[in-house]
Amino acid sequence: MKVQLLRALMSMLLLILAVGSSSVMAHSTPVASLDIREGRSGVLMLEWTYYSTNSDQPPTVQWPAHCQERYPRLDCGQRGLLGVLSMPQIGEQYSAAVVKVHPREGRMRTYTLTGSNRSLMLTADGKLPWRTIASAYIPLGVEHIMLGVDHLLFVLGLIVLVSSTPVLVKTITAFTVAHSITLAAATLGWVGVPEKPVNAAIALSIVILAVEVLRYRAGQRSLSAQWPWLIAFGFGLLHGFGFAGAMTEVGLDAQNLPLALLFFNLGVELGQLAFVFVVLGLYHAHRKLEAIPPAWTSTAGIYAMGGIASYWFIGRVLALVV
Structure with a gap:
């Protein structure tokens, strides 16, 4: 029996x-990707790549307070793109957002935001604490197997x-x-x-x-x-x-x-x-x-x-x- x-x-x-x-x-996991290319005098160029069955718009970005966005331009002045970047909508229309920062000198840096980790601290060296990485990638792994x-x-x-x-x-x-x-x-x-x-x-x-x-x-x-x-x-x-x-x-x-x-x-x-x-x-x-x-x-x-x-x-x- x-x-x-x-x-x-x-x-x-x-x-x-x-x-x-x-x-x-x-x-598949609906992911939005944002490329940020550093130019002169603190001006950066933005380019979104995204697809989601739940939205036809990219996620809303909250930039550091000293940065001003007029898409596709982002002006951060002499301080540059440093500080807290957040996307409050991540986890709703999109499972994750990938932020790729292309500095004028040095290699590209990549960051991932998820519903459990909607913000990150952008630093000059690009290093992230292990807790930030864990809060981003563990939920992605769980979601991927469930989907x-x-x-x-x-x-x-x-x-x-x-x-x-x-x-x-x-x-x-x-x-x-x-x-x-x-x-x-x-x-x-x-x-x-x-x-x-x-x-x-x-x-x-x-x-x-x-x-x-x-x-x-x-x-x-x-x-x-x-x-x-x-x-x-x-x-x-x-x-x-x-x-x-x-x-x-x-x-x-x-x-x-x-x-x-x-x-x-x-x-x-x-x-x-x-x-x-x-x-x-x-x-x-x-x-x-x-x-x-x-x-x-x-x-x-x-x-x-x-x-x-x-x-x-x-x-x-x-x-x-x-």
Whole structure:
């Protein structure tokens, strides 16, 4: 009864999540980017790049008190662009804003603002305290995994595949270690992989997992059922490249890169663990109430998972050639 309840509940969650996300082609985080180029006599030039389904305007900026904006010009006088810069709307229409400061001399500096960190202190050396970096990138990591329905479908498929708690811990750990490796490698520039083929391959990994789950439940021998951590690790390497796309999108400054990468990955893991705990919590709640979903959901959820992932895969492959 315990295994039957777990499979039925997980399959129904798969059905709800898959069908509810049938129009998703790839997870994305609405980000606005502001380029600031330093000119002469304290005059800077501004250029916005932005896209959001919730707004057709860039975020409002509150500049240091001595700066005056007449877009695309920003006059900060002899003091220059130093002081507190804030964007009160971040976290509403946009998940994040990337501020790129191009000084007349020296390298570009990059800053990221999020809903939990709407302001920053601009200094001459461009260094940020670790708390500021943490408050910016941990929420971004959590949001990215929560918007990444394809990643969540894969994790949920692993939970359906594994019925033992110790094996599930090893499997989720293997997935975490694997995507942490490729996330770091791609973000640091050690490995370069095009985003569109990666997204297509991620969708294909969900299809393969759905087939493996069906084979296992039909009583057939399955490599993924015998060593689920192996398939989790292998495909986790692939999913890590997908996470790296978000890091590239939000922008990174070289001197703050290690901490930004650490805290973004921590946010991804926190979001993933929260999802796993919610799923297991629902299972135990249904077990306590002795509420068993209809038997047809046990198989329908797996087919929905594979069907929606196949739809994503075809759409993403077509996007490569069109």
